[in-house]
Amino acid sequence: MTAARLPSLDALLAFEACARLGSFEAAGGELALTASAIAKRLAGLEERLGQELLSRSTKGLSLTPTGHEYLPQVRQALALLQAIPLHQRASQQRERLRVSSTPTFARQVLVPALPGFTAAHPHIELELTLSVPLLAEGDAGADAEIRHGAVPGDIAPAQVLLHDRLTPLASPTLLAKHAPLQTRADLLALPLLRTPLQPWAPWLQAAGLADAAEPDEGPRFVDLGLTLAAALAGQGVALARLSLARHELADGRLVQPYALTVPAERQYGLICHRASAATEAFAAWLHAHCATLAENSSATA
Incomplete structure (x- = not known):
C-alpha cells in the first residue's frame, strides 16, 4: 500500500488562514x-501536493480552482482534529461565550472566519445565535451582540466593526437581458430589489437621481x-454592502456596474453585555x- 503524501498540520x-484572510501578513498575525x-509553509504544501493552491x-x-476544492476538505479535517478530546488541554477550563448576530453578518463575515478564532482560543466554546434586526429581537442571554443600527444612536463609534459602503450589484445574467448601462439613469430600467433595512434614496441622490x-x-x-440571494438569482439589482458581497464579487456571481458608492447610514457594531476574558x-x-x-477591500477597490 502506497503511503499517503500527508502535509504537516502547520x-x-x-493555507487555511491565507485563504481566509487574503495575505501572508494577516495570516502571520493570526498564527503568531x-x-x-507563512509563505514558506504554503510553498512547501504546494510543492508536496504538486498543485498551486493560492x-x-x-x-x-x-484561491486557484484546486484551492477552492481543497479548502473545505482542509477545514473539515482541522475541525475533526480540534474536536478530539485528547487534543484539549485538561488544565484549561473551557469558557462558554454566547454571541448573538444578525443573519447576514453571521453568514457572510463571521462564520467563514470562525476556524481562526477557534484555533487562537481553543479554551473558549463559542455559541452563535441569530437575531432579527427589523423586529429588534435579540438573544437576551447573549454575552455579546453584533447589532445593525444607527451610529451613534444604536451603536457607539468605538463599537463599529465595518464602515460599509453601498453600491448597486447585479448578476451577469440579469444585465445580459437588458440594454448596456451607459448612464446612471439607465439603472432605473432594471428591477430594483427592496428591503426596509436599506432604502435606495442615499445612492440615488448621490447619482443625481433624487427624483x-x-x-x-x-x-x-x-x-x-x-x-x-435575490440578486444572485437574477431577480433584480440589490443596493448592497461591499463587505457582505466580497465573495460573490470575487468569483463573478455579482457585478458592480457603477463605481459610485455611498456610506451606509446604519453599521454593524459589537456590543458586549457581560465583561469576561472570553x-x-x-x-x-x-x-x-x-x-x-x-x-x-480598499486594496482591491
Whole structure:
C-alpha cells in the first residue's frame, strides 16, 4: 500500500488562514508567525501536493480552482482534529461565550472566519445565535451582540466593526437581458430589489437621481442576505454592502456596474453585555478581522 503524501498540520493551518484572510501578513498575525514563515509553509504544501493552491498578486492572495476544492476538505479535517478530546488541554477550563448576530453578518463575515478564532482560543466554546434586526429581537442571554443600527444612536463609534459602503450589484445574467448601462439613469430600467433595512434614496441622490422613487413592486425582503440571494438569482439589482458581497464579487456571481458608492447610514457594531476574558478576546479578534477585511477591500477597490 502506497503511503499517503500527508502535509504537516502547520502547513494546513497556514493555507487555511491565507485563504481566509487574503495575505501572508494577516495570516502571520493570526498564527503568531512572520509573513515569510507563512509563505514558506504554503510553498512547501504546494510543492508536496504538486498543485498551486493560492495565486499571488499585488492585490493579495486568491484561491486557484484546486484551492477552492481543497479548502473545505482542509477545514473539515482541522475541525475533526480540534474536536478530539485528547487534543484539549485538561488544565484549561473551557469558557462558554454566547454571541448573538444578525443573519447576514453571521453568514457572510463571521462564520467563514470562525476556524481562526477557534484555533487562537481553543479554551473558549463559542455559541452563535441569530437575531432579527427589523423586529429588534435579540438573544437576551447573549454575552455579546453584533447589532445593525444607527451610529451613534444604536451603536457607539468605538463599537463599529465595518464602515460599509453601498453600491448597486447585479448578476451577469440579469444585465445580459437588458440594454448596456451607459448612464446612471439607465439603472432605473432594471428591477430594483427592496428591503426596509436599506432604502435606495442615499445612492440615488448621490447619482443625481433624487427624483427617482423608491421601488414599490416585487417582494419586500426583511433581511440583507435575502436581498443578496435575490440578486444572485437574477431577480433584480440589490443596493448592497461591499463587505457582505466580497465573495460573490470575487468569483463573478455579482457585478458592480457603477463605481459610485455611498456610506451606509446604519453599521454593524459589537456590543458586549457581560465583561469576561472570553468576551474581551472575541471582541479583539473580531475587530482585528474586520479591520483586515476593510484593508483588503480598499486594496482591491
